[in-house]
Amino acid sequence: MALSPLNQRRWRNFRRNGRAFWSLWIFLFFFILSLFAEFIANDKPIVVNYRGEYFTPIFNFYPETAFGGDFRTEAAYRDPEVQCLIKTGGLEDCFDAPEDLIEAVDSGEALEGDFEKGWMLWPLIPYSYTTPVDRPGAAPLPPNDQNWLGTDDTKRDVLARVIYGFRLSILFTLIVTICASIIGIIAGALQGFFGGWLDLIFQRVIEIWGATPSIYVIIILFAILGRSFWLLVVLSILFGWTALVGVVRAEFLRARNLEYVRAARALGVSNWTIMFRHMLPNAMVATLTMLPFIVTGTISTLAGLDFLGFGLPSSAPSLGELTLQAKQNLQAPWLAFTAFTVFAVMLSLLVFIFEGVRDAFDPRKTFT
Numbered sequence: 001m002a003l004s005p006l007n008q009r010r011w012r013n014f015r016r017n018g019r020a021f022w023s024l025w026i027f028l029f030f031f032i033l034s035l036f037a038e039f040i041a042n043d044k045p046i047v048v049n050y051r052g053e054y055f056t057p058i059f060n061f062y063p064e065t066a067f068g069g070d071f072r073t074e075a076a077y078r079d080p081e082v083q084c085l086i087k088t089g090g091l092e093d094c095f096d097a098p099e100d101l102i103e104a105v106d107s108g109e110a111l112e113g114d115f116e117k118g119w120m121l122w123p124l125i126p127y128s129y130t131t132p133v134d135r136p137g138a139a140p141l142p143p144n145d146q147n148w149l150g151t152d153d154t155k156r157d158v159l160a161r162v163i164y165g166f167r168l169s170i171l172f173t174l175i176v177t178i179c180a181s182i183i184g185i186i187a188g189a190l191q192g193f194f195g196g197w198l199d200l201i202f203q204r205v206i207e208i209w210g211a212t213p214s215i216y217v218i219i220i221l222f223a224i225l226g227r228s229f230w231l232l233v234v235l236s237i238l239f240g241w242t243a244l245v246g247v248v249r250a251e252f253l254r255a256r257n258l259e260y261v262r263a264a265r266a267l268g269v270s271n272w273t274i275m276f277r278h279m280l281p282n283a284m285v286a287t288l289t290m291l292p293f294i295v296t297g298t299i300s301t302l303a304g305l306d307f308l309g310f311g312l313p314s315s316a317p318s319l320g321e322l323t324l325q326a327k328q329n330l331q332a333p334w335l336a337f338t339a340f341t342v343f344a345v346m347l348s349l350l351v352f353i354f355e356g357v358r359d360a361f362d363p364r365k366t367f368t
Contacts, residue, residue, distance in 0.1 A: 010360040010361060011360070013359065013360040014356050014357065014359075014360040017355075017356040017359060017360070019352050019355075019356070020352050020353055020355060020356020020357070020359075021356065023348075023349045023352035023353050023356070024353050024356070026349060027349040027350065027353060030166065031166075031167070031170055033163075034163055034164075034166045034167035034170070035167060037163045037164050037167055038058050038123075039058070039123055040123055040124055040125060040163060041123055041124070041125035041127060041128060041129070041157070041159065041160035041163050041164070042058055042123045042125075042126070042127075042128050043077070043078060043126060043127055043128045043131040044057040044058050044077050044128075045057055045058075045077055045120040045121055045122050045123075046058055046121045046122065046123060047120070047121040048062075048067075048077075048086060048118065048119075048120050048121075049118050049119050049120075050066075050067055050086050050089070050118040051089050051118060057075070057077060061074055062074065062075055063075065064076075064082060064085075067082060067085045067086050068085045068089075069081070069082060069085055077120065078126070083120070086118040086119075086120060087118055087119065087120075088118075089118060125148075125157065125159060125160050125163075127147075127156070127157040127160045128160060128164075129156065129157075129160050129161045129163075129164040129165070129317040130156065130315055131156065131157065131160070132154070132155045132156060133146070133147060133151050133155045133156065133157055135147070135151070135155070139151055139152065139153050139154060139155040140152050140153050140155075140325070140329055140332040140334075140335060141155065142332070142334060143334055147159070149162065149334060149338050150332065150334045150335070152322065152325050152335065153325055153328070153329055153332075158322070158334070158335065158338055160317075161317045161322060162317075162319070162322070162338060162342055163317075164317035165317040165318055165319040165322065165342075166319070166342065166346065168229075168312075168316065168317055168318070169299055169302060169303070169319055169346070170346075172229070172232075172233065172236075172298070172302055173295055173298045173299050173302075175233055176233055176236045176237055176240060176298050177240075177291070177294055177295055177298055179237045179241075180236070180237045180240040180241040180243065180244075180294070181241075181244055181287075181291070181294070183237070183241035184241045184242060184243060184244030184245045184248065185244055185248050185280070185287065187202065187241070187245050187248075188244060188245040188246070188247065188248025188249040188251075188252065189248055189249075189252050189275045189276065189279070189280065189283075190202070190275075191203070191245070191249045191252070192248065192249040192250065192251065192252025192253040192255075192256065193252050193256055193271065193274075193275050193279070195253065195256075199249070202245075206242050206245060209239075209242060210242050212239070214235075214239035215301075215304075215305070217235070217239075218232070218235050218236075218239075218305065218310070219305075219310045221235065222310055227310075227311065227312060227313050228312075228313070229312060229316070232302070232305070232311065232312065236298060236301060236302075240294065240297075240298065243290060243293075243294050243297075244287060244290055244294070247283075247286045247287055247289070247290055248283055248286075248287060250286070251279075251282065251283035251286050251287075252275070252279055252283065255279050255282055255283070256279070260278065261274060261278065261279065264278060284361050285358065285361050285362045288354065288357055288358040288361055289358050291354045291357075291358075292350065292351045292354040292355065292358075295350050295351075295354065296347050296350065296351065299343075299346070299347065299350075302318075302320060303318075303319055303320035303323065303343070304320065305320065306318040306319070306320025306321045306323075306324070307320040307321070307323050307324045307327075309324070319339060319342055319343065322335060322338065322339045323336075323339040323343075326338075326339050
């Protein structure tokens with residue numbers, strides 16, 4: 001679908017803002033990469049070939065019996081016996097096989113001869129965000145060629161948790177920001193356009209609601225209902241929708257008596273069309289000015305709750321929980337360095353992008 005001349009001008013302005021344009025591409029690269037986290041960091045193979053048949057463990061459940069084992073529970077693909085079963089085609093007594101076969105399976109080397117019946121394609125990082133690392137020593141363990149960013153205090157791979165945690169933080173932020181912005185824009189538009197008693201009642205409700213200590217309410221409800229991702233999303237939207245109301249309300253109060261609005265009313269245009277087709281685009285610059293603060297505030301809220309221990313479940317791949325571990329393990333500087341770098345890069349990229357979007361919507365701004 002072709003863009004209108006106005007949107008084409010906005011896109012050109014955004015592209016000419018080099019910092020925002022390249023920040024968008026860098027952010028998209030990391031975000032799209034994190035969407036395929038299961039293919040990058042996982043304790044299950046991406047593909048298993050067993051006796052000529054292909055299996056996809058990252059998507060499906062396969063019992064050990066599917067590979068010639070004895071148990072109906074899910075196959076432990078990192079177990080040497082399961083690997084031996086797959087690579088030997090389900091040899092009846094795998095570890096009664098010749099010693100060179102056992103050594104080859106244990107070392108992960110390719111097998112030769114009649115014994116090689118199957119293979120496994122592993123992700124680049126053979127750990128998920130909950131997988132314990134089998135390394136000697138007391139946790140947290142420093143970085144090495146096996147764990148590039150080391151492990152946390154429960155011997156989980158830090159890089160795997162960062163990849164999954166980055167995706168979780170961004171998805172949480174996008175859902176909360178979009179939903180809260182839609183509600184806030186509609187509420188502010190109704191207040192500013194109609195005014196009167198509607199505006200007065202709405203303002204008193206917002207004053208009371210804004211004075212509610214949201215962090216304490218979230219902690220109390222989590223203690224009663226249990227911690228979950230979607231409950232935190234709903235609560236964040238309930239307490240976050242008021243952020244844009246004041247800005248949108250002020251823009252609509254200023255514009256509702258302008259000539260083009262009066263002309264539209266005289267022509268019989270519906271109030272809904274006037275508000276969201278003619279008035280809202282003029283209020284977008286002020287609205288977009290607030291978005292960087294909403295986005296960074298949402299990420300900070302999630303990280304802060306996890307840091308305090310009242311956020312997502314402890315097993316969740318949380319960047320805030322990684323920050324807490326860095327505080328509790330000062331002898332492991334790689335945890336603090338990783339947490340700081342991830343937050344600094346993520347927040348900087350988002351701020352640069354939204355600043356570029358804001359400037360692109362501002363007719364007074366041009367880039368050369």
